[in-house]
Amino acid sequence: MIGCEHVAGAMPHYPPSMTDQPSSSSDAASRGPIQPATGTRDFYPIELARRRWIEDKWRTTAIRHGFEEIDGPTFEPTDLYTRKSGDGIVSEIFGVYSGKDEARVKQMGQRLAAGDTGAIAPYALRPEFTPTLARMFAARAGQLPKPTKWFWQQNCYRAEKPQRGRLREFMQWNCDIVGGVPRAEAAPGVSGGASPSVVDIAQENATLDAEIIACCVDLLQRCGLTSSSMSVRFNDRSVLGKIITRLGVDREHHAAAFTLIDRRGKLDDADLEAMAFEFGIHSTEFLTFLKRPRGADDLSTSLNELPVDSREEAAQMLAPLSGLKELLAQAGCGDWCVVDMNIARGLAYYTGMVFEVIVDGERAVAGGGRYDNLIETFGGPPTPAVGFGMGDVVLSLILQDKGLMPSDKQIAADLKLRPDAFVISNGTTESDALVPVLLAKLRRDGLHARRSYKSTGKIGKLLKEASDTHSRYAIIIESETEITLKDMDANTQDRGSREELLARIKPA
Ligand code: HAM
Numbered sequence: 001m002i003g004c005e006h007v008a009g010a011m012p013h014y015p016p017s018m019t020d021q022p023s024s025s026s027d028a029a030s031r032g033p034i035q036p037a038t039g040t041r042d043f044y045p046i047e048l049a050r051r052r053w054i055e056d057k058w059r060t061t062a063i064r065h066g067f068e069e070i071d072g073p074t075f076e077p078t079d080l081y082t083r084k085s086g087d088g089i090v091s092e093i094f095g096v097y098s099g100k101d102e103a104r105v106k107q108m109g110q111r112l113a114a115g116d117t118g119a120i121a122p123y124a125l126r127p128e129f130t131p132t133l134a135r136m137f138a139a140r141a142g143q144l145p146k147p148t149k150w151f152w153q154q155n156c157y158r159a160e161k162p163q164r165g166r167l168r169e170f171m172q173w174n175c176d177i178v179g180g181v182p183r184a185e186a187a188p189g190v191s192g193g194a195s196p197s198v199v200d201i202a203q204e205n206a207t208l209d210a211e212i213i214a215c216c217v218d219l220l221q222r223c224g225l226t227s228s229s230m231s232v233r234f235n236d237r238s239v240l241g242k243i244i245t246r247l248g249v250d251r252e253h254h255a256a257a258f259t260l261i262d263r264r265g266k267l268d269d270a271d272l273e274a275m276a277f278e279f280g281i282h283s284t285e286f287l288t289f290l291k292r293p294r295g296a297d298d299l300s301t302s303l304n305e306l307p308v309d310s311r312e313e314a315a316q317m318l319a320p321l322s323g324l325k326e327l328l329a330q331a332g333c334g335d336w337c338v339v340d341m342n343i344a345r346g347l348a349y350y351t352g353m354v355f356e357v358i359v360d361g362e363r364a365v366a367g368g369g370r371y372d373n374l375i376e377t378f379g380g381p382p383t384p385a386v387g388f389g390m391g392d393v394v395l396s397l398i399l400q401d402k403g404l405m406p407s408d409k410q411i412a413a414d415l416k417l418r419p420d421a422f423v424i425s426n427g428t429t430e431s432d433a434l435v436p437v438l439l440a441k442l443r444r445d446g447l448h449a450r451r452s453y454k455s456t457g458k459i460g461k462l463l464k465e466a467s468d469t470h471s472r473y474a475i476i477i478e479s480e481t482e483i484t485l486k487d488m489d490a491n492t493q494d495r496g497s498r499e500e501l502l503a504r505i506k507p508a
Pocket of ligand 1: 127128129130158160165166167168169170172174175176347364365366367368369386387388389390391392393394
């Protein structure tokens with residue numbers, strides 16, 4: 001895990017029950033320093049550098065795949081999330097109140113004091129970015145290219161129980177493709193090229209589904225991960241919808257059935273059944289399907305388990321999945337991807353392909369899917385869309401566990417944070433006075449130059465400091481015209497004319 005994580009048990013000044021609540025100012029004064037909120041992290045320089053390394057991989061991968069970066073507000077009207085994200089995420093919202101809106105705050109306070117747990121704040125810290133992206137696209141749909149490819153990487157906030165892989169504030173990288181591929185206009189006098197068939201649209205969508213998954217896999221590969229230890233497990237809600245209809249679940253209960261399938265890995269059979277009854281689902285066929293042995297559920301085993309009369313019928317039902325598998329193989333990431341009938345995803349807005357990136361024993365690294373109705377929900381024209389989100393928390397845990405997080409020196413080099421030169425005085429009064437002069441010149445020349453602020457005159461100690469900062473060169477000032485230039489990587493040094501030796505230092 002990158003960053004210094006704050007957990008309830010690690011807070012000496014507060015009993016754990018208090019850690020969800022910021023203390024009042026008079027309490028704080030009597031208790032000493034204010035502790036950070038549980039499930040958040042502090043990032044000291046090297047920890048932030050590690051996070052930036054991940055962010056840099058995200059950004060460069062997205063750009064290489066043709067996505068453009070966007071951003072939106074940290075908080076949004078709560079309605080943006082209650083409309084379509086689903087109960088799971090809404091129950092994890094951090095509410096935001098405007099201190100200026102006194103009447104609203106007072107009213108909320110009264111409702112909460114009266115035990116109205118359904119009272120929600122007018123604004124919410126974003127738990128995810130997809131609703132913002134849909135709102136932004138809907139607002140300018142007419143002027144945007146088709147398809148529009150956007151990426152975003154910022155913080156999200158969810159009031160989850162902090163645990164390995166899950167915090168209350170985390171970074172998320174999103175890549176989304178909104179809109180389908182435009183069709184070629186028919187030449188004058190040529191028939192056709194008008195309205196596309198359902199099959200054409202499905203094929204175009206599948207091409208974009210494969211493009212999205214390929215981008216996610218490319219990022220994992222660029223971090224040094226391989227398909228031997230992780231997989232992209234995909235499914236399709238439209239396929240699942242057909243299956244559960246045959247198992248006796250009516251359309252009105254499909255969303256609830258997807259939630260139950262999503263919880264299969266987390267709940268035991270008794271809890272699943274109780275939850276199904278609570279949702280109003282009583283089909284015994286569906287309950288048997290829900291409680292079938294958990295485990296790898298690939299395309300071939302699924303073929304045998306489907307509620308159909310023949311293998312041909314089963315193959316037809318699963319065609320969107322086998323079609324996507326083929327496209328993923330063409331995109332070069334077939335070995336990463338497996339069909340998994342257990343994947344349904346928790347968010348309510350998905351309509352078609354859904355996927356998660358899974359490593360055994362860890363929470364999902366990434367998840368996403370197709371959401372063809374969301375743009376319309378926010379007032380835009382009917383527009384298909386597909387995308388995914390990846391968090392930094394699980395990714396950094398996996399990279400660290402597998403020894404794939406580069407050394408601090410490599411991270412500094414990758415992020416161009418290594419100082420070009422570390423300036424040292426040889427200990428004479430004349431050289432001491434020349435340190436700021438040389439620093440100023442190097443910085444004017446566009447180099448990243450540092451010095452020591454230690455009072456020691458011991459060159460060995462100062463060279464150690466130069467090495468600790470991963471400087472490329474150390475410059476020891478011998479006189480106004482002479483220096484010793486030490487190449488820290490090659491571990492070689494030369495003494496001579498200041499101007500000649502400085503000319504060797506080129507920006508990295
Ligand atoms: P999600 O599955 O809720 O999807 O989140 C995506 C990823 O964000 C997860 O796989 C995980 O890596 C990370 N994540 C989620 N919650 C936490 C948490 N509490 N702590 C740490 N990391 C977390 C979405 O958010 C969708 N909006 C993704 C999407 C984009 N679908 C289409 N476009």
